[in-house]
Amino acid sequence: MNGIILKFTFLLLFLLTGTVNAGQAVIQSMRLWSAPDHTRLVFDVDAAVEHKIFTLKSPDRLVIDISNARLTVKPQQATSQDQFIRQVRFGKQDKRNSRIVLDLKKTVQPRSFVLKPNKQYGHRLVVDVYQKASDSKQKSKSVKTVSKTYHRDVVIAIDAGHGGEDPGASGAKGSKEKRVTLAIAKKLKALVDAEKGMSAVLTRKGDYYIPLRQRMDIARKYKADLFVSIHADAFKDPRASGASVYVLSRRGASSEAAKWLAKQENAADLIGGVKLGDKDDVLASVLMDLSQSATIQASNGAAGQVLSQLKRLGKVHGRKVQRAGFMVLKSPDMPSMLVETAFISNPQEERRLNSAAHQKRLAKAILSGVKNYFQQSPPPGSLMASQQSQSDIVYIVKAGDTLSAIASRYQISLNVIRSYNKLRTDVLSIGKRLTIPARSDS
Numbered sequence: 505m506n507g508i509i510l511k512f513t514f515l516l517l518f519l520l521t522g523t524v525n526a527g528q529a530v531i532q533s534m535r536l537w538s539a540p541d542h543t544r545l546v547f548d549v550d551a552a553v554e555h556k557i558f559t560l561k562s563p564d565r566l567v568i569d570i571s572n573a574r575l576t577v578k579p580q581q582a583t584s585q586d587q588f589i590r591q592v593r594f595g596k597q598d599k600r601n602s603r604i605v606l607d608l609k610k611t612v613q614p615r616s617f618v619l620k621p622n623k624q625y626g627h628r629l630v631v632d633v634y635q636k637a638s639d640s641k642q643k644s645k646s647v648k649t650v651s652k653t654y655h656r657d658v659v660i661a662i663d664a665g666h667g668g669e670d671p672g673a674s675g676a677k678g679s680k681e682k683r684v685t686l687a688i689a690k691k692l693k694a695l696v697d698a699e700k701g702m703s704a705v706l707t708r709k710g711d712y713y714i715p716l717r718q719r720m721d722i723a724r725k726y727k728a729d730l731f732v733s734i735h736a737d738a739f740k741d742p743r744a745s746g747a748s749v750y751v752l753s754r755r756g757a758s759s760e761a762a763k764w765l766a767k768q769e770n771a772a773d774l775i776g777g778v779k780l781g782d783k784d785d786v787l788a789s790v791l792m793d794l795s796q797s798a799t800i801q802a803s804n805g806a807a808g809q810v811l812s813q814l815k816r817l818g819k820v821h822g823r824k825v826q827r828a829g830f831m832v833l834k835s836p837d838m839p840s841m842l843v844e845t846a847f848i849s850n851p852q853e854e855r856r857l858n859s860a861a862h863q864k865r866l867a868k869a870i871l872s873g874v875k876n877y878f879q880q881s882p883p884p885g886s887l888m889a890s891q892q893s894q895s896d897i898v899y900i901v902k903a904g905d906t907l908s909a910i911a912s913r914y915q916i917s918l919n920v921i922r923s924y925n926k927l928r929t930d931v932l933s934i935g936k937r938l939t940i941p942a943r944s945d946s
């Protein structure tokens with residue numbers, strides 16, 4: 505009897521002391537990413553933690569209290585270019601709890617959330633600092649100063665995959681996909697901007713993470729004619745090599761490998777720290793059905809041109825344009841493609857991906873493909889379209905198009921379009937190819 509009680513007390517004592525010792529979480533490291541619209545702080549903790557954030561005035565500060573946790577690292581400081589944070593300080597709130605104080609350059613709107621462990625990281629606490637809504641009246645920027653001339657540029661949105669908290673795939677030598685993609689994206693932008701009648705926008709310009717949907721929103725804001733997402737593949741077999749080009753599939757991936765890859769790339773938001781809203785997906789899929797066949801057709805055309813240029817650079821992985829359900833390609837209204845430039849998991853290709861000369865070759869191949877496509881199908885109103893007005897243009901009908909709108913866009917009479925295309929009705933089906941005859945007056 506006594507023995508049992510003794511054992512019981514012992515167990516109780518053990519449990520009590522055990523919980524006290526193991527209960528305090530350890531904040532093991534910290535990362536800080538400065539993006540144009542926000543700054544992100546990420547804390548790695550060895551267990552799930554509870555936290556509280558609040559702001560203080562004069563001077564502006566943001567306080568992050570983490571319950572039952574201790575700090576074992578030194579704070580990482582923001583660079584002087586960071587628009588929000590002057591200094592990061594670590595302290596103790598009391599014996600058990602940790603306090604992190606951000607000395608701010610201005611009043612901010614904070615947001616915080618915790619993330620469960622995944623393949624790359626353990627438990628994380630993420631704190632994002634945004635501009636306060638009242639002072640975020642952004643000046644709308646234009647791609648290039650809009651000239652008075654009627655003909656606009658063809659706009660290419662270039663999306664460097666991953667970034668910041670999300671490194672993407674890595675090579676055996678430690679190269680990170682996020683660095684390679686940004687280097688290629690910047691070279692491609694310079695090449696596109698140097699072309700007459702074309703200009704480019706980057707979805708990210710530095711080492712920070714942008715949620716997948718926001719990447720498409722940026723492209724849409726600049727009315728991009730094409731969205732090109734740049735990536736570098738990884739596969740468990742280090743022998744896998746070569747480039748591939750993907751477009752969105754509505755009916756699922758074209759191969760098992762494509763399905764696997766799409767899963768990896770779509771997980772970027774989970775690693776980067778943003779959860780995708782499911783409700784949004786339902787709405788998106790409805791919208792997509794309405795107009796996507798024309799967009800997919802255009803995506804296919806552009807992707808085919810890019811792939812054939814990449815073939816001239818060397819061996820490609822997929823000989824045809826591949827299809828998969830990449831989140832970043834799901835714009836219903838914007839032709840989009842994803843280029844896996846090479847396998848970073850292949851030692852030889854990893855070396856080449858880090859070479860500036862090879863990055864430029866890849867950028868040049870992508871540019872040639874894109875240019876070839878737009879020379880064949882220039883968007884209405886663009887300089888490229890006006891240069892083509894000497895010859896017939898093939899126009900692919902999009903959702904919302906009417907025959908009269910198309911006629912007025914090309915400044916041509918309805919009857920000419922009707923007779924040239926042998927139309928019996930003015931009702932157009934999406935995806936139909938209309939030939940716009942060369943203008944006799946020019």
Ligand SMILES: [Zn+2]
Pocket residue numbers: 665666672673681735736769
């Ligand atoms: Zn990627």
